[in-house]
Amino acid sequence: MWESESDSAARHEYGDGILTSSKHGVPTEGFIQRGHSWYVATDIPSDIQVQIGEANFHLHKYPLISRSGKLSRIIYESREPNLNKIVMDDIPGGFEGFELAAKFCYGIAVDLTAGNISGLRCAAEYLEMTEDLEEGNLIFKTEAFLSYVVLSSWRDSIVVLKSCEKLSPWSENLQIVRRCSESIAWKACANPKGIRWSYTGRTENISSPRWNNNNNDIIIKDTSPNRIRHQLVVPPDWWFEDVSILRIDHFVRVITAIKVKGMRFELIGAAIMHYATKWLQGLVTDTSILCDEKTSNCSISNSNNNNSTTSSSGNSWNENGLHMILVGTRDENSNLQAKEQRMIIESLISIIPPQKDSVSCSFLLRLLRMAIVSKVAHALVTELEKRVGMQFEQATLSDLLIPCYNKGETLTMYDVDLVLRLLEHFLVQEQTESSSPKRMSFSEKHMACNLNAKARVARLVDSYLTEVSRDRNLSLTKFQVLAEALPESARTCDDGLYRAIDSYLKAHPTLSEHERKRLCRVMDCQKLSIDACMHAAQNERLPLRVVVQVLFAEQVKISNALSNTSLKDVNESFTQPMVITNRKTLLEGTPQSFQEGWTAAKKDVNTLKFELESVKAKYLELQNDMENLQKQFDKMLKQKQSSAWSSGWKKLSKLTKMTTVQNHDDVLPHNVEASAEQNRKTTRRWRNSIS
CATH class of the missing domain: 1.20.5 (Single alpha-helices involved in coiled-coils or other helix-helix interfaces)
Known part of the structure; x- marks a missing residue:
């Protein structure tokens, strides 16, 4: 572990973490453990027994009452004149912390480390080992070690904060969590010139990172035996892995402190996504969500599970906190894990930065899916839906295919109502930004951005409609409402919408003539490309009135194209090169959204042509x-x-x-x-x- 100069000085002053007491009434060489019992190595027989769970400590009253106000009060205020046993099951830090405190009372040297300092500090506070009883008592010395040694070290602050998970609420009341969180935030955000520390994931044989004052990036120097010095830029996410081992409440405290320090919201969002990927295994692509139909409990399984994080120095940090791998059982353990998972999701939603692009839209949609499965509070789900609506144009089709978990209504394959709400939030956000006074000076540029965003959303919605239209339980009303949710200006071409309508007609062959006409009203025949018009003209699933409209629109387009061509060059209007140029112009006018998805549709066109010829022969x-x-x-x-x-x-x-x-x-x-x-x-x- 690399240390700063102040860190080394503090260790030198405090004896490198070795605590001793100058006064002790019972000479001893240490403690002897026999099973679950501890004895003092001395010739004087013990006169008091302290029981903590299954552990029994056979001690002496005088060393304890001289340094512990609580034990002194218990012994002297007891109604039993010969009190020889005290039960202290509620002591923070357990028997390990009490053992170290008892050794300190006997004057035995105690080795303070980042792993035991928080438990010993809480135990000292519980035992009331203050300066009123003895100068340089345990509370004072543990506080000094925390302030001057632990908080000046990056890794020690992480380890102490991790060890505070079992010490609530004592660690909170003693401000250990707050101070460690602020120390971590300061080291993650500030530019500590001349301070070096180790961090997880650094390259072997390379020293701790140092800040480069020129470009505010962290650089590291090679200290390998060949002494070939070369600078390597440390990535800005160097602190993600260390912080991700913390429990969710402590992680929230650290992220909150980092926000106060002014770190960029993109890094904060990336840290949140890294933490969620590690603790919410349902966000990983190789996981599967299993639902129990009888109990409606959903579980998450993952084959690649790692419950420990190993640092670059070979030390393994055991994660004894949350294990978010849910199994499809109905016992108390699975219910507890489901509650922990729900708590993680709710906490992550609450700390996501409010900026638009702080996290990706794909991450928000995956988190939204898990929030619905885990039955997160409705207010947080609504807030998450609004966040998705802010950057809905960045979504992908695979992220929108969220299964429908609401079994109260007609069960559809996908949650169409959720996508409709997301689309409404997007439109509200676009309307708000358009009417914002700050955007008035950039009206032309902003309008272009809005049109591009709406066009991307329109293509996304058309692809989603094509996918969900294959569901036989999808009602015509839901399809129509979602298709008409976007304004007409959002679609420059209705080819994607035509594909969705054709797919819906294939999956619902029992629609009446009135229902088919109602379905086709959402499409504008004049916005169809020539290839789409050719397909629609031979589509027997369409109503006859729609086919006539398509043919009329196609004739109008061809007439306009020919008239424009004749105006350009009358002499060559009917030559072959002009026909080729006209065809090329028409193809260039076809939107990219239709050209991308029309490859598969051409196969259907050929099949329909063959079927049409067969029908004509028959x-x-x-x-x-x-x-x-x-x-x-x-x-x-x-x-x-x-x-x-x-x-x-x-x-x-x-x-x-x-x-x-x-x-x-x-x-x-x-x-x-x-x-x-x-x-x-x-x-x-x-x-x-x-x-």
């Missing part, structure tokens, strides 16, 4: 079959009509014959004689002619 076959059937039907109909007329004429002829026969029967008696006479005349004539 339609022609069916049309021919329909014509043949119609001809057969007409032929059969004519046959039926002709048969009806013939049957009618047959009936009419029968009726005529019957009438003729009846009339013949009626006139037969009158005509018999006439016919006979006629026959006779004919015969006579024939006969006459023969003759």
Whole structure:
């Protein structure tokens, strides 16, 4: 461990951390431990026993009462005249701290270190070892060691603050936590000229960092045996790893002190992200969130778990504090770990710097997902949502795909309502910045930035709609509200929105004609590119009215393009080079957002063309079959009509014959004689002619 000059002087003055008492009434050579019992190595028998948990100390009254006000008061105010046992289970520092305090009372040399000083200081305060009983008592000497040795050392301040985790509230009341936090903050922020210290992660055989006065960067010098000196720039995040071993409440104290010192908010945000990545394993990419459907308890598992941090000098700092690896059990241990995780998330949200780009939007969204899973306070979740809205244009699609954990309503795959709230916060923030007086002087530049941000958000929302539209439980109303949340000026091209609508129609084939028309109203056909218009014109899932609008918009664009081309050069308006130039111009006018996502859509276009040709062929076959059937039907109909007329004429002829026969029967008696006479005349004539 590297030390400053004042650090070395303090160690020289205080005997390098060795405490002794000049007065002691019982000569002894030290303590002897037998199992859980400690005995004083002396010929004088002990007359008092101090019990701390399972540990028993067999001591003498006089050395204790001469330096401890609490033990003196207990012994003299006791109603038992021969008190020989005292139970002190509530002493801070446990039996380790009491052992060191008892050794000091007997005049045995005590080695003060950064690991035991906080426990010994709290134990001395508990035992009331003040200057009123003896000059140079334990409280005075431990305070001096803390002030002049520990607080002047970077690593010792970290170790002492880490050891204070088991000493609450004594370490808080004695200002040990506050002083260590301020010492760490001062060393992390200030420019300590001439002071050197070690830190975790430094290169071996290289000394502690020193500040470069020219550019305020830390530099280090090589002290390897070859003595080749070369300067290496220490990264600005050199203190992240050391501070990240602290418990969350102490980490918050350090970050708060660093904010007061004036460190850049980007470094503070980076330190918070480093701490969250280390303690919240759910933020790491190789973790998985598992939810128990019966208990609705979510757990986080990670295969790469490391519970200790090793410094560059080979010393291992055991992290006995929080272990944020949650398992899917329902015992008390898992519930305690879930509470600790929720406390970490809430604390980190509260200390994030208010500046816009202090932390990344991806980190905020991952933290928001864990906050929802851990059921963090609603006010903090709302605050985190507002922070995401401030830099929503930096988000990515993978970060927005947050599962829906609200099982009260219709369960959708992703939390669409959350994304809608984030979008609303973004629009409110944009409106606030636009109307801010400070921005009026930079109105043109600010308007351009706002348009670019809105355009990026529009592309992001369209991609999100395309992804969530595959969910069959997503209602048409939610899709429409999210698509119409952005103003019309945010989208210069509606190709992404068209892809989302087409994907929704694929996943919801049972939509009625009215619902399909309602869905397509969110899209402006005039903002579609030529390729999108070609795809939409052959899309059978779209309503017929929308297809007509798309075709009309396409014709208008082609007419405008041709008219503009003819105005430029009338003589070459119909030549091949001009057609190529016109096509190139149209392609350049297509937005980049559509060109990036249209590669996959072209495959769908080719598939739809093939399907359309197949449908056309089938339609022609069916049309021919329909014509043949119609001809057969007409032929059969004519046959039926002709048969009806013939049957009618047959009936009419029968009726005529019957009438003729009846009339013949009626006139037969009158005509018999006439016919006979006629026959006779004919015969006579024939006969006459023969003759």
